[in-house]
Amino acid sequence: MAYNKIETYDDKITSGLVENYRECLQLLGEDPDREGLQKTPERMAKAMQVLTQGYQLDAKAILEGARFTEAYSEMVIVKDIELYSMCEHHMLPFFGKAHVAYIPNGYITGLSKIARVVDVFARRLQVQERLTHQILDAIQETLQPQGVAVVIEAQHLCMMMRGVQKQNSVTTTSAFSGQFENGTTRAEFLKLIGR
Ligand SMILES: Nc1nc2c(ncn2[C@@H]2O[C@H](COP(=O)(O)OP(=O)(O)OP(=O)(O)O)[C@@H](O)[C@H]2O)c(=O)[nH]1
Ligand SMILES: [Zn+2]
Structure with a gap:
């Protein structure tokens, strides 16, 4: 377990989120294949993993480490x-x-x-x-x-x-x-x- 920073993105989580975010964009009336949005599901998937990386971190290990x-x-x-x-x-x-x-x-x-x-x-x-x-x-x-x-x-x-x-x-x-x-x-x- 990484104890204080995200080391890599999880491929399985990323691909699952990409699929879902593509569908979200479509449901919201967007075209996920237009130029500006082509990589958006992947960017969102990575951003969300950063914003929720706390689930992978251990506060006690961080404090005990110093x-x-x-x-x-x-x-x-x-x-x-x-x-x-x-x-x-x-x-x-x-x-x-x-x-x-x-x-x-x-x-x-x-x-x-x-x-x-x-x-x-x-x-x-x-x-x-x-x-x-x-x-x-x-x-x-x-x-x-x-x-x-x-x-x-x-x-x-x-x-x-x-x-x-x-x-x-x-x-x-x-x-x-x-x-x-x-x-x-x-x-x-x-x-x-x-x-
Ligand atoms: N106690 C608390 N409430 C929060 C926090 N963040 C958001 N909320 C509130 O969670 C509540 C969820 O209420 P709901 O009535 O289920 O959701 P909603 O219909 O979207 O409510 P509105 O935001 O009033 O439109 C809202 O009153 C939010 O303001 C938080 O950190 N603590
Ligand atoms: Zn809220």
């Missing part, structure tokens, strides 16, 4: 991690930022691994609430820190391009464990991320 013993026990915050995911209801993107913090308990992890863990769960069909909890759980279970905090702010294209068509609404979700359940620690985190 887990270091360290006595630091103050808050570590990685904020403004951009994320792109897709809502499971419409398969339309939602995108925004994640802010992640933890308070170590003997172990720290490589900073980039926090951002990678966000991608592992973002690159799946999601709801923002579950995405928030999955990031928190992976860090809590692997590093067993004194606490984890995750805040996600995102805009959902299914609410912008269609449906209710609200262009400016931003959805905020959060999850806290351990010391972040304490009001003072949580307030310090929220202040540091500018909330």
